[in-house]
Amino acid sequence: MNKIYLDNAATTPVKKEVVEAMLPYFTENFGNPSSVYQLAQINKKAIDEARETIAKCLGANTNEIFFTSGGTEADNWAIKGIAEVSKGKGNHIITSKIEHHAILHTCEYLEKQGYEITYLDVDSEGMVNPEDVKRAIKDTTILITIMYANNEIGTIMPISEIGKIAKEHNIPFHTDAVQAIGQVKIDVKEQNIDLLSLSGHKFNGPKGIGVLYIKRGLKIGTFIHGGAQERGRRAGTENVPGIVGLGKAIELAYEHFDDKVARLTTLRDELIEGLIRSIPYCKLNGHKTDRLPNNVNIGVEFVEGESLLLLLDMNGIAASSGSACTSGSLDPSHVLLALGLPHEKAHGSVRFTLGEQTTKEQIDFVIEKMPPIVQRMREMSPLYEDFLKTNK
Amino acid sequence: MYSEKVMDHFMNPRNVGEIEDASGVGTVGNARCGDIMKVYLKIEDNIIKDAKFKTFGCGAAVATSSMATELVIGKTIEEALKISNKSVAEALDGLPPVKMHCSLLAEESLHAALWDYAKKNNIKIEGLEEPKEDIHEHEEEAGCCNA
Numbered sequence: 001m002n003k004i005y006l007d008n009a010a011t012t013p014v015k016k017e018v019v020e021a022m023l024p025y026f027t028e029n030f031g032n033p034s035s036v037y038q039l040a041q042i043n044k045k046a047i048d049e050a051r052e053t054i055a056k057c058l059g060a061n062t063n064e065i066f067f068t069s070g071g072t073e074a075d076n077w078a079i080k081g082i083a084e085v086s087k088g089k090g091n092h093i094i095t096s097k098i099e100h101h102a103i104l105h106t107c108e109y110l111e112k113q114g115y116e117i118t119y120l121d122v123d124s125e126g127m128v129n130p131e132d133v134k135r136a137i138k139d140t141t142i143l144i145t146i147m148y149a150n151n152e153i154g155t156i157m158p159i160s161e162i163g164k165i166a167k168e169h170n171i172p173f174h175t176d177a178v179q180a181i182g183q184v185k186i187d188v189k190e191q192n193i194d195l196l197s198l199s200g201h202k203f204n205g206p207k208g209i210g211v212l213y214i215k216r217g218l219k220i221g222t223f224i225h226g227g228a229q230e231r232g233r234r235a236g237t238e239n240v241p242g243i244v245g246l247g248k249a250i251e252l253a254y255e256h257f258d259d260k261v262a263r264l265t266t267l268r269d270e271l272i273e274g275l276i277r278s279i280p281y282c283k284l285n286g287h288k289t290d291r292l293p294n295n296v297n298i299g300v301e302f303v304e305g306e307s308l309l310l311l312l313d314m315n316g317i318a319a320s321s322g323s324a325c326t327s328g329s330l331d332p333s334h335v336l337l338a339l340g341l342p343h344e345k346a347h348g349s350v351r352f353t354l355g356e357q358t359t360k361e362q363i364d365f366v367i368e369k370m371p372p373i374v375q376r377m378r379e380m381s382p383l384y385e386d387f388l389k390t391n392k
Numbered sequence: 393m394y395s396e397k398v399m400d401h402f403m404n405p406r407n408v409g410e411i412e413d414a415s416g417v418g419t420v421g422n423a424r425c426g427d428i429m430k431v432y433l434k435i436e437d438n439i440i441k442d443a444k445f446k447t448f449g450c451g452a453a454v455a456t457s458s459m460a461t462e463l464v465i466g467k468t469i470e471e472a473l474k475i476s477n478k479s480v481a482e483a484l485d486g487l488p489p490v491k492m493h494c495s496l497l498a499e500e501s502l503h504a505a506l507w508d509y510a511k512k513n514n515i516k517i518e519g520l521e522e523p524k525e526d527i528h529e530h531e532e533e534a535g536c537c538n539a
Contacts, residue, residue, distance in 0.1 A: 302448065303448070304426055304427070304448055304449050304450055304453075305426075306450035306451055307402070307449065307450055307451055307453075307454060310399075310402060310451045311403075314403065332426065342423075342424075343423060343424040343425070343426070344423030344424065344426070344448075347423070347426035379408070380405065380408045380445075380446050380447060380454070381446060381447070381448045382419065382428050382429075382430040382446040382447065382448055383423060383428065383448045384448075385410070385430075385446055
């Protein structure tokens with residue numbers, strides 16, 4: 001069956017060029033970069049080159065890029081590392097209610113250790129209000145951490161404004177940019193970002209590799225202790241193939257950037273408009289324009305997300321949902337609930353995230369297949385039956 | 393994740409719909425937790441002649457509704473009472489552990505429909521207890537469906 005993969009926010013296929021760039025570092029160039037012989041030096045050089053490419057894409061310096069095992073480690077390091085060095089200075093952290101669990105659960109962990117966390121509300125489109133950030137600042141605030149763009153609804157946060165506020169108050173500002181890389185242009189200096197997390201597998205790079213950007217001079221504790229890798233700040237033998245792959249992937253992600261974003265945005269809007277036009281009682285979740293070019297999240301009333309995903313899958317379409325029944329935790333998406341959606345609507349959301357491989361034909365196929373699926377589910381939905389009876 | 397039988401009952405659910413002059417109707421679950429099951433029974437001479445359902449829920453919820461209605465048709469009330477969440481799950485070749493609560497929903501909706509029938513006809517069905525208002529009540533603390 002024709003497989004249409006529209007879950008690129010979950011992960012992406014690794015590009016052929018990326019795999020090719022990585023391959024020699026599994027076999028012939030296998031040396032440990034910490035060693036002195038030439039075999040090791042080749043790898044050291046490869047790491048440095050990747051670091052330079054990443055720094056350039058973020059507007060950072062090479063000595064501000066630190067490799068981690070992924071976005072989750074980068075988030076943990078940023079938050080726990082700042083908390084650790086801020087003892088005596090303060091114990092208050094500002095974040096939002098719609099962060100990724102790598103942020104939220106780390107904050108909840110610190111809360112149990114005695115830290116005070118402010119979880120900012122968002123508006124109905126998922127936007128954090130910079131004024132709310134300003135109002136939440138206290139003498140004891142040690143960190144502001146707000147995601148660059150939301151993974152479920154694609155809303156892009158006012159990062160520059162928040163960065164400015166953080167700078168004015170001399171508070172470190174971290175952003176989880178895992179979903180934004182390759183889709184949004186980022187300049188850490190211009191936007192006053194002190195810490196930034198990213199992950200390789202979200203932009204056609206390998207899994208198991210990520211980066212924490214740490215602004216030069218920022219005090220932060222060490223998270224992984226051991227050898228002197230990453231200038232003594234992140235121990236562990238470098239994942240050389242991963243690092244090389246991440247470097248190549250980010251280079252490709254920012255190549256022909258404007259054309260790529262324009263193409264994705266057009267496809268995204270076609271999908272949104274196509275679905276909303278052909279399915280009654282459904283609506284877009286998230287911001288209409290301040291939105292990742294690859295994200296479509298539609299709330300479909302009277303149907304449950306997992307069932308919808310199963311039926312889409314039967315048609316060869318891979319998507320995801322904020323429904324409880326797909327999350328493992330069985331609670332509906334905390335992001336959709338934070339937008340003010342009632343539970344039954346949060347259960348009935350479906351997310352399509354486009355990628356470089358997505359075509360117009362695929363989008364048209366989804367627009368054709370989804371309305372009858374929804375209609376079929378509604379015909380067996382007691383919620384829809386009640387709705388029709390009360391609206392006769 | 394799901395057995396072939398679950399997928400079959402999900403893709404081709406049996407007995408979807410309503411019974412206009414149903415002898416008993418039972419609804420359990422709630423939209424908050426993402427699953428509602430509504431069962432209609434047609435009962436004549438103590439025999440369940442027909443059963444229909446409508447369900448808002450995941451694949452397992454739809455499949456267990458379908459299987460429960462299939463199991464109950466042709467049974468006496470006493471036999472119908474013996475249909476448990478376990479027997480529904482077994483008839484589907486099992487459910488993932490995290491979805492077992494969906495089969496509970498099927499059992500409870502049958503009981504709720506039988507209770508409705510008993511109440512309407514002013515009879516007492518031996519062994520049938522008044523259905524809970526909300527099947528998720530006992531799960532509130534664990535979040536919705538962390539059964």
